[in-house]
Amino acid sequence: MRTKAEFVESLRKQKPKVYLHGEKVENIVDHPMFRIPIDSVGVECDLINNPKYQDLTTKISPLINRRVSRWYALWESAEDLIAFQHMLRELTPLFVCIPGCEVTSIINAIWVATYDVDKIYNTNYHERLMNYLKYVQENGIMLTGAITDVRGDRSKRPSEQADPDMYLHVVERRKDGIVVRGAKASNTGGPVANEIFAMPTRTMRENEKDFCVAFAIPVDTEGVTFLARTWGAPEAKGEIDQPLSRRFGLCEATTFFDNVFVPWDRVFLCGEPEGSESAINTFIQNRGVFCGCRAGRIDAIIGAAALIAEYNGVPQASHIRRKITEMIIGAETVYALAYTAATGGIQHPSGVFSASSLEANVGRLLATYKLSECFPSLMDITGGLIVTSPSEEELKNPETKKYVDKYLKAKPDVPAEHRLRLIKYIEDMVAGKVGNWMLPESILGSGPPENQMIDIWNSYDLEKRKRIAKLNAGIILE
Amino acid sequence: MRTKAEFVESLRKQKPKVYLHGEKVENIVDHPMFRIPIDSVGVECDLINNPKYQDLTTKISPLINRRVSRWYALWESAEDLIAFQHMLRELTPLFVCIPGCEVTSIINAIWVATYDVDKIYNTNYHERLMNYLKYVQENGIMLTGAITDVRGDRSKRPSEQADPDMYLHVVERRKDGIVVRGAKASNTGGPVANEIFAMPTRTMRENEKDFCVAFAIPVDTEGVTFLARTWGAPEAKGEIDQPLSRRFGLCEATTFFDNVFVPWDRVFLCGEPEGSESAINTFIQNRGVFCGCRAGRIDAIIGAAALIAEYNGVPQASHIRRKITEMIIGAETVYALAYTAATGGIQHPSGVFSASSLEANVGRLLATYKLSECFPSLMDITGGLIVTSPSEEELKNPETKKYVDKYLKAKPDVPAEHRLRLIKYIEDMVAGKVGNWMLPESILGSGPPENQMIDIWNSYDLEKRKRIAKLNAGIILE
């Protein structure tokens, strides 16, 4: 499987059109602001090649009969889904986020969609996708997923927008391929990938066929432009402050498709509303995998909370125990819902196994709330130093070190430096760059909470329970 | 398997010492206040003999190689636990509660405890219990579980009470058996059973050996006295008002053991603190099964809420949809936690399979909160008629019927009578006799919420997460 060095080399050879802070970036590999985003994506390459993590992060792909990254494999069983969410829970506490889950979701969603559309229209999208996925798996191609259209006026459907480009759409169908126009927002990873895989952001209606388009193209395809911003703290000095954001931070891009040509072998949907429905439904059913990640983030917060309580000398204070117990409840709840969703899933004839939408969406929804609640709780447990502690540089100057060593010490057997390290870690996680990115991402990634509310309502068997009410009230007889 | 008629017949033959409202009850079968409690217990007999419900409610017991009620069988696998909670979720909406789960919990807990104690002390409790359980299964003996001691001053342990009788304990060890004294509160079913199965209410310490006692005896054993109260609405007339409590309501007893003799073959623990610990741990691990019941109760409330919204003409009002969605979230959350607890359980060498304590207790805890929240929500959705609607008898008098028919109608195609029936059902469920019993029972049955908070804290691997915090903060290296 491709190593991180190979991935970086592949990036170096590409020429995507990328702007950052108003300036064109010649080669992202050489740009200091892209160092951390490339490292953060590259973590996956390191993990899949590390024997210690291989069971967790890889599986045998029947397509090519070789071990591949789980992020680029199909979910073929409940076990696959559970292994995926388990992987995220184990790794997220260590790496904040290993981007790629969106790509996995897209591959699986379009796998189902192409199968269903072929059945209806006798097309051959599914074979194309199969060939493409083989290519991806064989060559360790790294993808970025592009789903969220910019959407213009949110109160209007795609077909009702004043400017039709508010949703990515087909503007021309040629013999050799199609031409698309539009933009995708919140495109995590952006140019830090080899190819972009685009799919519709919602189900489309009959009069919205041109918006039903899915395809994959290299990031440096003519007409593609990325307006990027990068997270992470490349400016961090020393080794204590910003311990997470000095090594973690992704690129987030708004990606524009300015009459971009896509050859037919890379087109996976083109004008079939049923395909958008199959894809979105599959996406919704599998939202539960993101619970693994959120549970892992809560686990990380729990660890920090329990440790700072200990370092402060009050690990058994009843209100702190209660707050940490609430966090545990959060982590286990969202994990259990996704787990139950996976085991109660169904096999699609295409081979993809999709979770039960009901529990998956309850889990994903609660993940948002439960993780959000951990932020103020951890701040409360940590105390004011989270925003007032001095910097690590005070440890280097003996004039100031003496004060830090003496006065930032709390529990007798824990050196002040350890406490300061922990506080800086907590600050970074919930009141610094990582927190700034992680909380909104946890809330909005894979769809905003209200979407999940709707999907929950739609997935529950309400009629069955209304019937019970009628029986019990004597309105009907059995 | 024993039929309801046989069960009633068996009750008729017994002579338990029962008091109700200050008077001795000669025979509960003939007492009007016991009719509904006996019917409510008898539901189980009907179900296990009904082919339609047999898969749901019975399994083959390897002890006697015959089909037995799930309430009187061991949990031998994750599938058993899941089948049990599934059974409760399906049946609870129809029957409010089919008592017996406490008995199942006790049997499984003492099965493990006797096995563990025998290993330590070379005793033969386990064989005794096996023989007893065979007898129970073969003869369709109905049990009532007695766990909760009266506990006296709650701030003191059993050994610290001014009066040692506050916890049931052994007062004499004879050749042929033991003599016990004390009382058990909140003894659901009470005399509506053939035998009482008692176990300790908590783990005991070395100096509390006499409180480690488990046994089973007929309800009419000399020295046993029940102070009973009965639920249900035997006074209900007609067929519309109090539709649940006219057919459902249990007997709740405080049961006193006044120097009661128990022969050795019915003694399953007697002085072994390790047994109390094994039993309580097993009990805690399996608290999740009660989630099936709570989820079912929420399902019933959801059905009523959705139907009354429809009958009122506003099934799509956004605030009502949101409230019902919150209820769905509650039901699915608690169910998923118990499900995950079951699949992540472990096989004890005695053959009993116990769920994972962490998820089981999170589920059980949330069940309390989620069900509680449904009560005011359903009242809100229903509207003021829940406490102000006229009685069904107004439908019988033409003078008043004309008003009811005209003015209690809301949605045009739903007769006023149907709406009134539904309102009466809802009143009974959340603002009437069933609600009065069900909400406290849901909160406190199988232990109060604070117990579950403690068990959650104890079950989560906090050290693993503290270690991650140390790693990420640079306090330790991998």
Next chain:
Amino acid sequence: MRTKAEFVESLRKQKPKVYLHGEKVENIVDHPMFRIPIDSVGVECDLINNPKYQDLTTKISPLINRRVSRWYALWESAEDLIAFQHMLRELTPLFVCIPGCEVTSIINAIWVATYDVDKIYNTNYHERLMNYLKYVQENGIMLTGAITDVRGDRSKRPSEQADPDMYLHVVERRKDGIVVRGAKASNTGGPVANEIFAMPTRTMRENEKDFCVAFAIPVDTEGVTFLARTWGAPEAKGEIDQPLSRRFGLCEATTFFDNVFVPWDRVFLCGEPEGSESAINTFIQNRGVFCGCRAGRIDAIIGAAALIAEYNGVPQASHIRRKITEMIIGAETVYALAYTAATGGIQHPSGVFSASSLEANVGRLLATYKLSECFPSLMDITGGLIVTSPSEEELKNPETKKYVDKYLKAKPDVPAEHRLRLIKYIEDMVAGKVGNWMLPESILGSGPPENQMIDIWNSYDLEKRKRIAKLNAGIILE
């Protein structure tokens, strides 16, 4: 001021058409089911004549220059509103509910509405109302307020109903008066009053003029029929069980107006949409007074919770302290909101002082949630005995008394009887007849929560804060 004896005497002389459980009630004063409802209404008479409570419950009415019950007086200042909510907070813990606040709300609302309508239409409603109110105050007339129409299909406005009678409306205008038809639901008190005061349940539009009708008539006016139900526990024996519902319980009626004639001097609105708007707005602004009552109910629950924790021996358990602290937060929050609403209110030119809608509705909304949350908390703190404790009659039989005395005792210096009394009180309050009525009433009385959500949105100055966002974002300059 009228005494309770005089009030009962006045009831005896009336001949309202009342049905209870399908039968016509000849005289409510002689009917056993009406004893408690009459007593519960009569509490007010006792209080206003009791020197100890006179400051709390009465004020000088400038209309007649005499001391009158606060329930039948205008709110003329912030102090009046605060005195009213203070009175409710002090008395509710002792009496559950002293009905009449709805009447006070109506009087004040129609006082404003008649004033406003007279200004527009040059009518003389206001003088009529003034004369009527003088008559009420001078003669100690007791009123029942009729607001909530039966409403038919809730998704439709009054003018859109298939049957126009779903909202009380004028069917004929005569020289000497008007004829009205329709029904009012959730008419607390019902026939336990001298007169009915009716007002519209919502604001009406131009095409809904006939629904804009307010008037007052004797309960035994021709054409008026009450379908009543009564709360309270007249069947209670002894002196311990159901200690609240043996003395408290109201009559709730659905009241039908079958072509009822109202003479002009009793008509206060008849066809003026502006009047419905003035009245409803005034009603909404003063919803805060109900916070006094809800805070008082929470106070009562807090007292019970703290006392049972003490009687159980665990008054300092951290989770119990936390739960009680949450209850305190609830009580103080809703009270403070109503207090702030009152002090920030405005004087209407008619002399009525109305609170600020924003804080009043926040308070009223939170009252619902905060009180609801106390129910399960108190059950949890009390323990299982709330549904399983034996009856007081066991204390009378020496056979059973010995068990109760010994085993229901917890804290050494508190007799078992005291603990049993307290448990019975708690049961009655949150899991018995009083609770069954009080919780829905607390949620729905003065309008369902969703109404308050809407009124909050409408009352907050959103534009001011959007402007600040524009300023801070640099979209506009100051």
Next chain:
Amino acid sequence: MRTKAEFVESLRKQKPKVYLHGEKVENIVDHPMFRIPIDSVGVECDLINNPKYQDLTTKISPLINRRVSRWYALWESAEDLIAFQHMLRELTPLFVCIPGCEVTSIINAIWVATYDVDKIYNTNYHERLMNYLKYVQENGIMLTGAITDVRGDRSKRPSEQADPDMYLHVVERRKDGIVVRGAKASNTGGPVANEIFAMPTRTMRENEKDFCVAFAIPVDTEGVTFLARTWGAPEAKGEIDQPLSRRFGLCEATTFFDNVFVPWDRVFLCGEPEGSESAINTFIQNRGVFCGCRAGRIDAIIGAAALIAEYNGVPQASHIRRKITEMIIGAETVYALAYTAATGGIQHPSGVFSASSLEANVGRLLATYKLSECFPSLMDITGGLIVTSPSEEELKNPETKKYVDKYLKAKPDVPAEHRLRLIKYIEDMVAGKVGNWMLPESILGSGPPENQMIDIWNSYDLEKRKRIAKLNAGIILE
């Protein structure tokens, strides 16, 4: 009153010992990182001299019979307290935080404490403080408040710490003054002030007399060292990104007192436990003023939420309306509690008026929770662009501007630039530097939530309500 220019000039003349990022700062006025903190403190100078804001921000001080800043004046009536919280609510949305409230709290607390201590010990602290406060008011001295000791092992009291310096304490009493040692954490403002006013962080016991010390000294007193960190975004370019943190950000310091000499005329407490109690109680009673600030912050968030919903085209979406209504509820609730606390306060014989602790602490506690809940809600309403939007610099390059202008537009009549400005403002406020500081500050400023829980429990009249429970249960007679 002192202008901002005069304040800066006064800072320039001081020589405090300040370290930032490990380096000694020669003069904070010339250091680029201190520009924003000085500006943020200087806002107060501008406001009190601006006629438009003078009523809001100043009052006549009876001490010097001149108009002074409210931040440096005593609270002498309920009106003063309300004016103060009103001022904070109005200004906070515009300025995030105008530091100084902690100083006002200290002045008032020590005013009461010195009065009380003089009564007991016949000391003359009160006169000293009066003279000092006159000096401060006359000369426009700017103070920084130092309360929070570093506290060492949090499970131990001051007297139990291994190192007594964990709480600031008197180490020597001389003829001319005292010598103190210790450190104060979370010292907002730090060296951006003329003098430090220190008071105890908690009540002290008899054996902790040396920790009862309050005093005021210039920031450049010998032995005082500040380890500072600064907030704000001095690096911000252009005019759109980081619109709040480019102008707002405070200095936060840990301040060390290394055998610092304080002359007697600046010592306001020195060894009197009663003084620590009076001071802390006064501090607790007046915690409510901070509610004004939190309500104002919520108002700002509401404005942003309502505006972005409008700019996105969905201002009426029911779930957004509900979320904004919840925010309104939060703001009004905390404000109303503080308002009620103020009006229910009491006059201390020293002339200071202190609010009612009960409502003040409920308000302060809820402020934490309510503000915390707004953060994820605003993120949710805003959408993913909060972390993925491109920078303002893309608007300057025509290559990228065309994409931004076309694709970041949502509602037709709102230019993309306005929407981007708003998103950047929101990001800064809840997922950027301002948010990072503001949320923890809101949670922990004036004491962590658990302190308020304890103060609520202590302030409520529980005995009164337990008595009602006894009455209602028939345990006592009136």
